[in-house]
Amino acid sequence: MKEQELAITLSTTKKEKPQADQLQFGKNFTDHMFIMDYMQGKGWHDPRIVPYQPLTLEPSAMIFHYGQSVFEGLKAYLTEEEEVLLFRPEKNFERLNRSNERLCIPEIDVEFALKALKELIRVDRDWIPREEGTSLYIRPFIIATEPYLGVSPADRYKFIIIMSPVGSYYKEGIKPVKIAVETDFARTVRGGTGEAKTGGNYAASLKAQEISEKSGYSQVLWLDGVEKKYIEEVGSMNVFFKINGEVVTPALNGSILQGITRASIIELLQYWNVPVTERRISMQEVYDAYKAGQLEEAFGTGTAAVISPIGEFYWKEEKMVINNGETGELSQKLYDTLTGIQNGKIADPLNWITKLED
Amino acid sequence: MKEQELAITLSTTKKEKPQADQLQFGKNFTDHMFIMDYMQGKGWHDPRIVPYQPLTLEPSAMIFHYGQSVFEGLKAYLTEEEEVLLFRPEKNFERLNRSNERLCIPEIDVEFALKALKELIRVDRDWIPREEGTSLYIRPFIIATEPYLGVSPADRYKFIIIMSPVGSYYKEGIKPVKIAVETDFARTVRGGTGEAKTGGNYAASLKAQEISEKSGYSQVLWLDGVEKKYIEEVGSMNVFFKINGEVVTPALNGSILQGITRASIIELLQYWNVPVTERRISMQEVYDAYKAGQLEEAFGTGTAAVISPIGEFYWKEEKMVINNGETGELSQKLYDTLTGIQNGKIADPLNWITKLED
Ligand SMILES: Cc1ncc(COP(=O)(O)O)c(C=O)c1O
Ligand SMILES: Cc1ncc(COP(=O)(O)O)c(C=O)c1O
Numbered sequence: 001m002k003e004q005e006l007a008i009t010l011s012t013t014k015k016e017k018p019q020a021d022q023l024q025f026g027k028n029f030t031d032h033m034f035i036m037d038y039m040q041g042k043g044w045h046d047p048r049i050v051p052y053q054p055l056t057l058e059p060s061a062m063i064f065h066y067g068q069s070v071f072e073g074l075k076a077y078l079t080e081e082e083e084v085l086l087f088r089p090e091k092n093f094e095r096l097n098r099s100n101e102r103l104c105i106p107e108i109d110v111e112f113a114l115k116a117l118k119e120l121i122r123v124d125r126d127w128i129p130r131e132e133g134t135s136l137y138i139r140p141f142i143i144a145t146e147p148y149l150g151v152s153p154a155d156r157y158k159f160i161i162i163m164s165p166v167g168s169y170y171k172e173g174i175k176p177v178k179i180a181v182e183t184d185f186a187r188t189v190r191g192g193t194g195e196a197k198t199g200g201n202y203a204a205s206l207k208a209q210e211i212s213e214k215s216g217y218s219q220v221l222w223l224d225g226v227e228k229k230y231i232e233e234v235g236s237m238n239v240f241f242k243i244n245g246e247v248v249t250p251a252l253n254g255s256i257l258q259g260i261t262r263a264s265i266i267e268l269l270q271y272w273n274v275p276v277t278e279r280r281i282s283m284q285e286v287y288d289a290y291k292a293g294q295l296e297e298a299f300g301t302g303t304a305a306v307i308s309p310i311g312e313f314y315w316k317e318e319k320m321v322i323n324n325g326e327t328g329e330l331s332q333k334l335y336d337t338l339t340g341i342q343n344g345k346i347a348d349p350l351n352w353i354t355k356l357e358d
Numbered sequence: 359m360k361e362q363e364l365a366i367t368l369s370t371t372k373k374e375k376p377q378a379d380q381l382q383f384g385k386n387f388t389d390h391m392f393i394m395d396y397m398q399g400k401g402w403h404d405p406r407i408v409p410y411q412p413l414t415l416e417p418s419a420m421i422f423h424y425g426q427s428v429f430e431g432l433k434a435y436l437t438e439e440e441e442v443l444l445f446r447p448e449k450n451f452e453r454l455n456r457s458n459e460r461l462c463i464p465e466i467d468v469e470f471a472l473k474a475l476k477e478l479i480r481v482d483r484d485w486i487p488r489e490e491g492t493s494l495y496i497r498p499f500i501i502a503t504e505p506y507l508g509v510s511p512a513d514r515y516k517f518i519i520i521m522s523p524v525g526s527y528y529k530e531g532i533k534p535v536k537i538a539v540e541t542d543f544a545r546t547v548r549g550g551t552g553e554a555k556t557g558g559n560y561a562a563s564l565k566a567q568e569i570s571e572k573s574g575y576s577q578v579l580w581l582d583g584v585e586k587k588y589i590e591e592v593g594s595m596n597v598f599f600k601i602n603g604e605v606v607t608p609a610l611n612g613s614i615l616q617g618i619t620r621a622s623i624i625e626l627l628q629y630w631n632v633p634v635t636e637r638r639i640s641m642q643e644v645y646d647a648y649k650a651g652q653l654e655e656a657f658g659t660g661t662a663a664v665i666s667p668i669g670e671f672y673w674k675e676e677k678m679v680i681n682n683g684e685t686g687e688l689s690q691k692l693y694d695t696l697t698g699i700q701n702g703k704i705a706d707p708l709n710w711i712t713k714l715e716d
Contacts, residue, residue: 026418026507033417054414055422059391059520060384064413064501067425067557068564104564139507143422149384149497149522151560151594153568162417164507186549189583191542193562199425200558202509204551206426206462210511225547226584236509 006116008123011051020131023167025304030124030136030163034116038106040155047112049120052162058147062154068144069199070099073303074260075135075166076121076356078128079344084121084356087342089114091260096140098258099196104153105142113140113159118356120161125356133168133339137304169305174327174335176311177300179234180217181283182208183316189225194232194255205235217314219300221283225255229282237300237308238262241286242330244294247276261301265334267350274330283315290320297328306342307335364474366481369409378489381525383662388482388494388521392474396464398513405470407478410520416505420512426502427557428457431661432618433493433524434479434714436486437702442479442714445700447472449618454498456616457554462511463500471498471517476714478519483714491526491697495662527663532685532693534669535658537592538575539641540566541674547583552590552613563593575672577658579641583613587640595658595666596620599644600688602652605634619659623692625708632688641673648678655686664700665693 011031018028029052036047062068072092077085093110100107117138121128128136140161144154185208188194188201205220212220219235231250233239238259240249247269252258269276289295298310309332311325322328340346341353369389376386387410394405420426430450435443451468458465475496479486486494498519502512543566546552546559566578577593589608591597596617598607605627610616627634647653656668667690669683680686698704699711 027505029418052417054416055419056412056414058412059410059518060387060497060522061413063422063557064427064499065429065497065557065560066564067427067559067561069422069425069561071423102565103561104568137507139418139423141422147385149495151563151567153564160417164418184549186547189544189547189550191544191583192547192550193558198558198561199421199423200551200556200561201425202423203425203427203461203556203558205509206424206511207460209509210462225549 005047006119007048008119009048009050010123017127018165020129020134020167023129023134023165025166026137026164028164030127030165032120032123034120034161036116036159038157038159044106044108044159047116049123055158057145060147060149062144062146062148065149066144066151067198067200068103068105068154069142070096070103070105071139071141071197071199072096074138075303075342076128076138077135077343078130081344083344084125084128085342085344086354086356088260088264088352089117089354091263092140095197095258095260096142099198100142102193102196103198105144105157108159117161120163121356124163127163127165129165135166137164137166139164174307174309174332176309176325176327177218178216178312178314179219179221179310180212180215181313181315182212182220182222183228184208186225187222188255190253190255192225192255195252195257197257209235215314221313223283229284231281231283231286232256234300236304237302239300240265240298241281241295242297242328243289244296245275247274247330248281249276249278250281251278259301261303261306261338264338264352265301268334268337271350287315287320290322295320295322297331298322299328299331299334306338307331363405364477365406366477367406367408368481375485376523378487378492378525381487381492381523383524384495384522386522388485388523390478390481392478392519394474394517396515396517402464402466402517405474407481413516415503418505418507420502420504420506423507424502424509425556425558426461426463426512427500428454428461428463429497429499429555429557430454432496433661433700434486434496435493435701436488439702441702442483442486443700443702444712444714446618446622446710447475447712449621450498453555453616453618454500457556458500460551460554461556463502463515466517475519478521479714482521485521485523487523487525493524495522495524497522532665532667532690534667534683534685535576536574536670536672537577537579537668538570538573539671539673540570540578540580541586542566544583545580546613548611548613550583550613553615555615567593573672579671581641587642589639589641589644590614592658594662595660597658598623598656599639599653600655600686601647602654603633605632605688606639607634607636608639609636617659619661619664619696622696622710623659626692626695629708645673645678648680653678653680655689656680657686657689657692664696665689
């Protein structure tokens with residue numbers, strides 16, 4: 001697919017931009033969106049940037065019935081020098097293709113998707129908020145659109161990118177969250193779709209999330225679906241523990257999302273010569289470390305919050321308060337470094353940044 | 359919600375109806391559809407029958423991202439006396455509510471839904487095909503429509519019913535299918551969404567289905583996600599075995615769909631005094647029965663095909679041919695009885711039929 005095929009139709013009206021202090025995550029969208037269609041036999045075609053607009057689909061479109069969908073989430077940042085930076089965006093499109101593979105959705109051209117995204121950002125560049133901690137959240141997604149009530153991979157899809165200006169996740173600096181360890185519900189299992197970023201995984205998580213919120217926990221920590229012993233990840237974050245000076249995170253096992261923040265944290269720790277291990281880790285082991293006074297820090301990692309220190313776990317009717325419920329030193333240093341690299345305030349030693357104009 | 363609130367807008371044009379011999383499952387839809395909206399604080403409101411038309415939704419509508427959706431499938435039949443019959447339709451709306459509960463979707467009023475469905479069928483009554491084996495397939499579904507990119511239950515939904523005239527599943531009488539036992543992939547697990555009729559379960563099943571089709575198997579048999587030992591169900595059917603004169607089906611365990619055909623078969627067998635047991639059954643047990651010459655019949659049950667005799671299982675590189683690959687006596691009798699009750703040709707001893715005009 002060639003770049004010149006990307007058609008651009010500019011919006012004749014412009015929406016009012018929300019004030020920086022009123023940005024709500026994922027509620028306001030920019031003036032334009034990217035769309036590309038797929039039809040069996042024809043492949044991906046008709047890539048275009050158009051005014052942000054509703055989608056019109058048949059009520060029998062497969063997305064409404066059989067959940068064949070994948071998505072991604074990444075951010076663009078405006079630097080003090082008015083440059084626009086993207087954090088490892090090719091990783092998101094590569095992961096989108098891995099999700100596609102699991103969901104029987106045709107793969108996209110990563111290079112072309114990145115070009116299209118850059119063009120879309122250029123068109124809506126003045127939507128990137130400039131205040132400390134703000135960014136432009138980018139949501140690529142693919143949905144099955146074939147109008148057919150049969151359980152089989154669709155022959156038609158839409159690949160869409162929408163963008164939303166978002167505020168700082170933490171208004172007054174990072175603040176530890178409380179997490180409930182889920183012992184009844186499951187989000188996925190070995191052989192399931194856990195490694196794919198697909199709607200069904202999130203739909204399956206709502207019930208446990210709702211119950212834990214009622215008890216004052218902001219998210220749940222999922223254990224493996226088979227034995228309910230081994231730690232997988234948090235609702236929309238991967239998870240790390242600092243135990244007795246060593247950083248540990250669950251090894252990728254097919255049912256854990258391959259977080260891009262997770263991978264970056266591991267690379268950064270290695271670059272710093274901080275011991276970090278990816279391995280199977282049980283909740284019992286974390287509990288034992290806690291009891292022995294060796295659980296020094298715990299944190300979640302993800303595009304939305306970057307680093308989320310965990311101040312408390314609730315497991316089997318017991319509360320485990322970590323580091324007095326305060327942000328740990330390493331969590332803070334990782335947050336400062338990662339967000340610093342992302343918004344261009346500090347050097348990018350591991351070559352993660354893509355500039356819009358590159 | 360009161361019946362009189364149901365507004366009806368008739369279509370000014372009528373689509374051409376497909377010929378009976380050209381009916382494809384789930385590809386043609388009638389002239390009208392039912393829609394009702396939900397908004398938090400307001401509840402379900404604005405129930406209406408309108409001309410069949412596309413849905414217009416924001417690209418950020420949650421259904422496109424987080425898979426919060428449920429659906430149902432049932433059929434209406436036209437008898438030789440020109441009466442319209444529904445098979446246990448209240449069971450479908452009750453199951454829809456159980457799916458709603460798991461997916462954090464607000465429940466619907468079963469009685470009102472049934473009234474609305476009957477009205478919709480009345481409006482599109484001339485779409486019910488009259489040829490032997492044909493019927494009107496009915497698809498109620500609910501989707502999350504709130505335009506918000508946050509993982510939480512939506513505050514807005516649409517409940518929609520569309521209908522599609524369908525041909526006989528078996529053009530030349532019932533014909534045994536070949537089923538591959540799935541040993542790698544999982545569709546759901548204990549604590550997951552298996553018991554709910556939600557899109558994600560079907561999306562998760564596509565990959566295994568695609569692989570087994572390539573080897574000539576029409577569907578897969580799912581084993582439990584924990585031990586990969588115990589039989590759960592087929593792609594879109596529950597499963598029964600006749601072993602040494604006794605009928606056995608996996609007990610409901612939270613990850614198996616509570617099939618309405620399944621429940622009806624059990625009731626019918628009990629009515630006939632044929633021994634039938636719901637219990638945990640392993641694939642090894644079925645294999646051992648097969649080796650001992652005691653696996654007399656196997657069949658799937660579901661709304662689409664009613665009874666699907668299973669002529670062959672493929673498990674761990676071995677083919678198990680059942681009853682010489684032919685339809686068993688009990689399978690045939692169950693098919694004849696159930697379809698006979700459904701299309702009004704034989705008596706309805708267990709009171710399953712709802713007449714449109716009741
Ligand atoms: C289930 C899940 N795990 C982990 C993550 C973190 O991934 P990333 O760091 O790529 O944002 C996310 C968010 O994308 C997620 O949805
Ligand atoms: C996964 C699954 N199991 C079983 C069934 C059979 O259920 P029923 O007999 O209610 O159609 C279906 C079809 O509805 C299904 O999708």
